Amino acid sequence: MVTTLKKVSDTNSPKIIKSTKVIFFILTITFLMVIIATVTVTVMGETSEEYMGAGYCAGCHSTESEHWSSSPHADASSNAEFLEDWEELDSSVSCLSCHTTGFDEDTNTFETEGVTCEACHGPGDTMERDTSPELCGECHSGPYPTYEEWKDSGPSHGNADCLLCHDQHTAELKFETSTGTCGQCHDTHVDQVLDTVHGETDVECADCHMIEEPADFVKGTPAKTGHSFSLTEHELDCSTCHDRPLSKHDVLGEKAYACLSCHGDIHELKLELVNREVYPLDNSVPLCAQCHNERYTAWEQGTHGEYDDPEAQCTECHDPHDPIITGISTLESIPPRVAAKPAPILPLIVVAVVVELLFIAVFVFRRQSNV
Ligand code: HEC
Ligand code: HEC
Ligand code: HEC
Ligand code: HEC
Ligand code: HEC
Ligand code: HEC
Ligand code: HEC
Ligand code: HEC
Ligand code: HEC
Ligand code: HEC
Ligand code: HEC
Incomplete structure (x- = not known):
């Protein structure tokens, strides 16, 4: 190219040669710039697929970084509890797929410690915005069946995705309490509970409706997380807060279900009969009466308790x-009254016939002896 240009310059005037040189220079620069730009774009494209670490993102997204850095995701592979379990399991690589970022199953290596920005947004400049519960379910499943439970929690809860209740960066609830969280939809229940001593003493919906049991990896025990929100899935135990062992009435059900056979209106803390009639705690006679009808009748008539004393x-x-009255344990419980049985007819007839036959025999014998 250059030689051709020289040949042209040889046969032409110097002015033309000068302008040709300028054009050539501009063309070359432009060409080089295009090359550099292409190379830069290609190289940049490659780095955007590389893991850069949370520090890279922090440069432009300080708020998100700040929120994330104090979350359990940030130290998921460096917190003491994890390390203790992990070391006890001979530093099993199987743990790292969820506790680190960019884990490669083929090489058993990871890119960065902990669950970092790139675990959720993709590496480097991918900056994907994935709001699906399936993203969280990649790790919150299996030993912690949060995702599975949530998915099975019925159509209503299954439509309320993780981010409705949880902040993705702090990993905390978006509301101060679980009661606030549930109150997004269950405001009637919230009003009911807040009006009771449970509400006053900060007993939350999750205290009864969720059970969070950490998985014990060392023993291989899977966990419960309570994201079904339903009580049939697990056995609620009121005795975690109420040291109230039942005697006699323990036959009414397992754990909370015994309590619920009397405290059936549990949100308003009222007594509930099987016919759904509701009574305050201090009006319990109808409750006892539905199961102890005989005693109730006796009580009503004044033979058991004091009928004219409304306090009794x-x-x-x-x-x-614990209904047995121990102070008077010397009293024998009164045996139930047995209705007089009707006299048996057949033996009576037999006896009557035998007696009659005897009389006839005696009569006949006497007459014959008289004769
Ligand atoms: C050089 C600055 C810069 C760096 C470094 C950077 N980002 Fe961004 N990011 C931006 C800008 C600018 C936007 C667009 C903001 C907007 O759309 O409002 C953005 C948007 C996003 C979004 C929203 C995407 C969407 O679809 O709405 C996410 C998520 C994100 N970045 C994550 C990350 C992560 C993770 C990293 C680190 C691996 C990172 N960013 C590094 C500048 C940066
Ligand atoms: C399928 C993903 C997954 C795997 C595999 C996994 N974990 Fe976890 N791990 C989690 C999630 C998710 C949590 C948080 C669960 C929660 O609180 O609901 C967690 C929490 C923990 C905790 C509790 C940490 C704390 O601060 O309370 C320990 C300890 C732990 N894991 C150890 C291990 C060990 C050891 C292994 C390997 C045997 C392992 N994990 C494998 C997902 C996983
Ligand atoms: C556990 C997963 C997870 C981690 C870890 C995580 N994010 Fe996010 N991030 C999300 C999700 C999900 C959204 C989308 C939230 C939405 O749209 O409601 C989001 C949204 C964003 C947005 C867009 C914010 C907006 O309001 O538009 C930015 C920027 C971002 N994340 C940056 C980061 C950075 C930086 C880090 C690390 C310091 C990080 N994220 C860590 C899940 C995560
Ligand atoms: C790459 C795996 C991974 C992904 C994806 C992930 N998490 Fe986690 N998450 C973990 C691990 C591991 C822990 C436990 C950290 C620890 O304490 O050791 C955890 C902890 C949590 C905790 C705190 C649990 C506690 O006991 O305090 C919440 C809440 C949480 N994650 C919610 C989410 C949500 C919401 C998403 C989706 C936006 C999500 N996570 C996505 C792995 C993940
Ligand atoms: C209807 C609201 C709601 C939805 C939807 C929800 N959660 Fe939760 N989650 C809660 C409440 C309430 C707690 C208990 C928090 C507490 O009491 O501190 C909790 C606790 C957790 C915890 C910590 C305890 C545990 O279970 O191990 C993790 C992790 C978690 N949720 C992840 C998720 C993920 C992942 C999803 C989506 C698949 C999800 N949650 C959907 C309300 C919700
Ligand atoms: C997005 C709205 C929404 C949120 C948030 C929500 N629920 Fe529900 N929930 C519903 C709907 C709708 C139903 C079905 C109608 C009904 O029974 O009220 C339901 C039903 C229930 C049931 C009865 C059905 C069953 O599965 O046994 C329980 C218990 C329950 N929710 C508990 C909770 C608890 C606890 C929370 C808070 C952690 C919560 N819900 C948060 C919408 C929601
Ligand atoms: C003291 C324990 C306790 C607390 C606190 C509690 N619940 Fe319940 N809840 C129960 C029990 C037990 C049942 C099941 C009743 C039954 O099977 O008869 C139930 C049933 C439900 C149901 C389904 C049946 C119905 O009544 O509609 C919903 C919805 C519900 N609760 C929501 C909530 C919400 C929301 C909160 C928080 C404001 C809450 N609960 C607080 C124990 C509790
Ligand atoms: C998270 C703890 C917690 C759980 C779980 C719990 N309670 Fe309570 N409950 C309390 C506290 C605190 C009080 C108020 C102080 C007291 O009376 O002990 C209370 C008070 C009560 C009262 C007295 C109400 C009044 O007006 O005096 C009844 C009845 C009651 N609870 C029944 C139950 C039943 C039944 C269950 C199980 C279905 C249950 N509670 C579960 C903490 C709890
Ligand atoms: C046979 C019915 C019955 C059963 C079963 C029952 N309760 Fe009660 N409970 C009552 C009645 C009635 C009262 C009101 C007592 C009063 O007015 O003196 C009461 C009062 C209470 C109180 C508040 C007053 C007090 O004595 O401190 C608590 C707390 C309580 N019950 C918890 C429970 C728990 C927890 C269970 C299950 C382990 C349970 N109850 C099982 C009938 C029952
Ligand atoms: C849901 C039915 C039910 C309700 C309501 C109920 N009980 Fe009972 N009660 C029983 C059963 C069942 C037994 C156990 C009988 C047995 O052990 O043979 C029992 C036992 C007793 C005993 C001991 C009797 C014995 O023979 O050992 C007394 C006393 C008693 N209840 C009093 C009460 C009082 C007072 C109330 C009202 C606060 C009440 N019960 C409410 C079902 C009920
Ligand atoms: C004035 C006190 C008093 C009142 C009120 C009272 N009881 Fe009794 N009850 C007793 C005594 C005393 C016994 C015999 C001692 C015992 O067996 O525990 C007894 C026995 C019983 C027994 C049989 C216990 C057994 O060991 O066989 C039942 C059931 C019973 N009562 C139920 C009720 C019911 C239901 C009411 C209310 C309708 C009621 N009681 C009211 C004092 C009372």
Whole structure:
């Protein structure tokens, strides 16, 4: 190219040669710039697929970084509890797929420690915005069946995705309490609970409706997380807060279900009969009456308790949780009255016939002896 240009310059005037040189220079520069730009774009494209670490993102996204850095995701592979379990399991690589970022199953290596920005947004400049529960479910499943439970929690909860209740960066609830969280949809229940001593003493929906049991990796025990929100899935145990062992009435059900056979309106903390009638705690006679009808009748008539004393409810004398009155243990319990049985007819007839035959025999014998 250059030689051709020289040949042209030889046969032409110097002015033309000068302008040709300038054009050539501009063309070359442009060409080089295009090459550099292409190379730069290609190289940049490659780095955007590389893991850069959370520090890279922090440069432009300080708020998100700040929120994330104090979350359990940030130190998922460096916190003491994880390390302890992990070392006890001979530093099993199987743990790293969820506790690190960019884990490669083929090489058993990872890119960065902990669950970093890139675990959720993709490496480098990918900056994907994935709001699906399946993203969280990549790790919050299996030993912690949060995703599975949530998916099975019925259509209503299954449509409320993780981010409705959880902040993706702090990993905390978006509301201060679980009660606030559930209140997005269950405001009636919230009003009911807040009006009771449970509400006053900060007993939250999750205290009864969720059970969070950490998986014990060392023992291989899977966990419960409570994201079904339903009580049939697990056994609620009121005794975690109420040291109230039942005697006699323990036959009414397992754990909380015994309590619920009397405290059936659990949100309003009222007593509930099987016909769904509701009574306050201090009006329990109808409750006792539905199961102890004979005693109730006796009580009503004044032969058991004091009928003319409105204060003499069953619970004045009997603790509903331990109803046997121990102070008078010397009293024998009164045997139930047995209705007089009708006299048996057949043996009576037999006896009558035998007696009659005897009389006839005696009569006949006497007459014959008289004769
Ligand atoms: C050089 C600055 C810069 C760096 C470094 C950077 N980002 Fe961004 N990011 C931006 C800008 C600018 C936007 C666009 C903001 C907007 O659309 O409002 C953005 C948007 C995003 C979004 C939203 C995407 C969307 O679809 O709405 C996410 C997620 C994101 N970045 C994540 C990351 C992550 C993770 C990293 C680190 C691996 C990172 N960013 C590094 C500048 C940066
Ligand atoms: C399928 C993904 C996954 C695998 C594999 C996994 N974990 Fe986890 N791990 C999690 C999730 C998710 C949590 C947080 C769960 C929660 O709180 O609901 C967690 C929490 C923990 C915790 C509790 C940490 C704390 O701060 O309370 C320990 C300890 C732990 N894992 C150890 C291990 C060990 C050891 C292994 C390997 C045997 C392992 N994990 C494998 C996903 C996983
Ligand atoms: C556990 C997964 C997870 C991690 C870890 C995570 N993010 Fe996000 N991030 C999300 C999700 C999900 C969204 C989308 C939220 C939405 O749209 O409601 C999001 C949104 C964003 C956005 C867009 C914010 C907006 O309001 O538009 C930015 C920027 C971002 N993340 C940056 C980061 C950075 C930087 C880090 C690390 C310091 C990080 N994220 C760590 C899940 C994560
Ligand atoms: C790459 C795997 C991974 C992904 C994806 C992931 N997490 Fe996690 N998450 C973990 C691990 C591991 C822990 C436990 C960290 C620890 O304490 O050791 C955890 C902890 C949590 C915790 C705190 C649990 C506790 O006991 O306090 C919440 C809440 C949480 N994640 C919510 C989410 C949400 C919401 C998403 C989706 C936006 C998500 N996570 C995505 C791995 C992941
Ligand atoms: C209807 C609201 C709601 C939805 C939807 C929800 N959660 Fe939760 N989650 C909660 C509440 C409430 C807690 C208990 C927090 C507490 O009491 O501190 C919790 C606790 C957790 C915890 C910590 C305890 C545990 O279970 O090990 C993790 C992790 C978690 N949720 C992840 C998720 C993921 C992942 C999803 C989506 C698949 C999800 N959650 C969907 C309300 C919700
Ligand atoms: C996005 C709205 C929404 C949120 C948030 C929500 N729920 Fe529900 N939930 C519903 C709907 C709708 C139903 C079905 C109608 C009904 O029974 O009220 C339901 C039903 C229930 C049921 C009865 C059905 C069953 O599966 O046994 C329980 C218990 C329950 N929710 C508990 C909770 C708890 C606890 C929380 C908070 C951690 C919560 N819900 C948060 C919408 C929601
Ligand atoms: C003291 C424990 C306790 C607390 C606190 C509690 N619940 Fe319940 N909840 C129960 C029990 C037990 C049942 C099941 C009742 C049954 O099977 O008869 C139930 C049933 C439900 C149901 C389904 C049946 C119905 O009544 O509609 C919903 C929805 C519900 N609860 C929501 C909530 C919400 C929301 C909160 C928080 C404001 C909450 N619960 C607080 C124990 C509790
Ligand atoms: C998270 C702890 C917690 C759980 C779980 C719990 N309670 Fe309570 N409950 C309390 C506290 C605190 C009080 C108020 C102080 C007290 O009376 O002990 C209370 C009070 C009560 C009262 C007295 C109400 C009044 O007006 O005096 C009843 C009844 C009750 N609870 C029944 C139950 C039943 C039934 C269950 C199980 C279905 C249950 N609670 C589960 C913490 C709890
Ligand atoms: C046979 C019915 C019955 C059963 C079963 C029952 N309760 Fe009660 N409970 C009552 C009645 C009635 C009262 C009101 C007592 C009063 O007015 O003196 C009461 C009162 C209470 C109180 C508040 C007053 C007090 O004595 O401190 C608590 C707390 C309580 N019950 C918890 C429970 C728990 C927890 C269970 C299950 C382990 C349970 N109850 C099982 C009938 C019952
Ligand atoms: C849901 C039915 C039910 C309700 C409501 C109920 N009980 Fe009972 N009660 C029983 C059963 C079942 C037994 C156990 C009988 C047995 O052990 O043979 C029992 C036992 C007793 C005993 C001991 C009797 C014995 O023969 O050992 C007393 C006393 C008693 N209840 C009093 C009460 C009082 C007072 C109330 C009201 C606060 C009450 N009960 C409410 C079902 C009920
Ligand atoms: C004035 C006190 C008093 C009142 C009120 C009272 N009881 Fe009794 N009850 C007793 C005594 C005393 C016994 C015999 C001692 C015992 O067996 O525990 C007894 C026995 C019983 C027994 C049989 C216990 C057994 O060992 O066989 C039942 C059931 C019972 N009561 C139920 C009720 C019911 C239901 C009410 C309310 C309708 C009620 N009581 C009211 C004092 C009372």
